[in-house]
Amino acid sequence: MSKKNESLLDAAALIAELQNSRKYRSLQLPAETIQDLIAHAEQITRNPREIERIVREKLHHLVAGYLGDPDYDQLQSELKQAATDPQEIQAICHQVLATHASTRERLPILEEFYPRLFAFTGTPHVLLDLACALNPFALPWMELSPKTQYYAYDLHQPRLDAINTLFEINHLPRLAIHQDILVEPPSIEADVALFFKEAHRFEARQHGCNREFWQRIHARYLLVSLPTQNLTGNHPKIEQHRRLVEETTAGLNWKITEIPFDNEIVFCIEKNA
Numbered sequence: 001m002s003k004k005n006e007s008l009l010d011a012a013a014l015i016a017e018l019q020n021s022r023k024y025r026s027l028q029l030p031a032e033t034i035q036d037l038i039a040h041a042e043q044i045t046r047n048p049r050e051i052e053r054i055v056r057e058k059l060h061h062l063v064a065g066y067l068g069d070p071d072y073d074q075l076q077s078e079l080k081q082a083a084t085d086p087q088e089i090q091a092i093c094h095q096v097l098a099t100h101a102s103t104r105e106r107l108p109i110l111e112e113f114y115p116r117l118f119a120f121t122g123t124p125h126v127l128l129d130l131a132c133a134l135n136p137f138a139l140p141w142m143e144l145s146p147k148t149q150y151y152a153y154d155l156h157q158p159r160l161d162a163i164n165t166l167f168e169i170n171h172l173p174r175l176a177i178h179q180d181i182l183v184e185p186p187s188i189e190a191d192v193a194l195f196f197k198e199a200h201r202f203e204a205r206q207h208g209c210n211r212e213f214w215q216r217i218h219a220r221y222l223l224v225s226l227p228t229q230n231l232t233g234n235h236p237k238i239e240q241h242r243r244l245v246e247e248t249t250a251g252l253n254w255k256i257t258e259i260p261f262d263n264e265i266v267f268c269i270e271k272n273a
Helices: 011-019 031-042 048-066 072-081 086-097 107-121 135-141 157-169 199-205 209-215 238-249
Strands: 126-129 149-154 176-178 190-196 219-227 255-260 264-270
Touching: 011 031, 011 048, 031 048, 048 199, 072 086, 072 157, 086 107, 086 135, 086 157, 107 135, 107 190, 107 219, 107 255, 107 264, 135 149, 135 157, 149 157, 157 176, 199 209, 199 219, 199 238, 209 238, 219 238, 238 264
Parallel strands: 126 149, 126 190, 149 176, 190 219
Antiparallel strands: 219 264, 255 264
């Protein structure tokens, strides 16, 4: 960037301020995430105050779902205490899934959700959970093999620590990874990649980013889930989200099969079709 087009923003100072702020400190956000937001804001304006406003707004939208999370230290303790009791582990996971709207909506259909998906894809040996949020706590309902490699990616380190504890007590490798997958997409070769209720949020972060991101995921099946209505239930979203998937995959030789549920629709994208 030429000096003429450089902004006067002190990016390092803003990153440090946001990472250490009362609002975000406990999340332990990757510096790369904030740097990426700054870089895209600088493409819009050179005004430092405006760049900072855009970054703060985008960051809030990006991590708002993390605020008000469970106490992850306590959760890890509860999981370790229940390590030899599968029913108690499932009960704890059910409570965790109930804490967020996106996973709480899935509770009534949890018994059928993964069997329907894996009947289509086959039970994965290598599974990617992209921007996983609390989804790994559905592990007791997935019926995965103990030999499964389950990679879960998220921005929230305390959450990932709890997920790794869950994996460990279920005799799975500790593969919950602190990584901004938009900045650095996983390079793992997988059977199935889950991208649940995030594609529309990625669009809000960076318009048009899903196409390149989906192309860079090395999985035979990419399962993209999107809500069929807004959180209040007042506005249908299915056609809007169907267009998002159609526009993202336009011109690509991918086979797409829709699997509908009550509150969300899963687009099963076969990338090697």
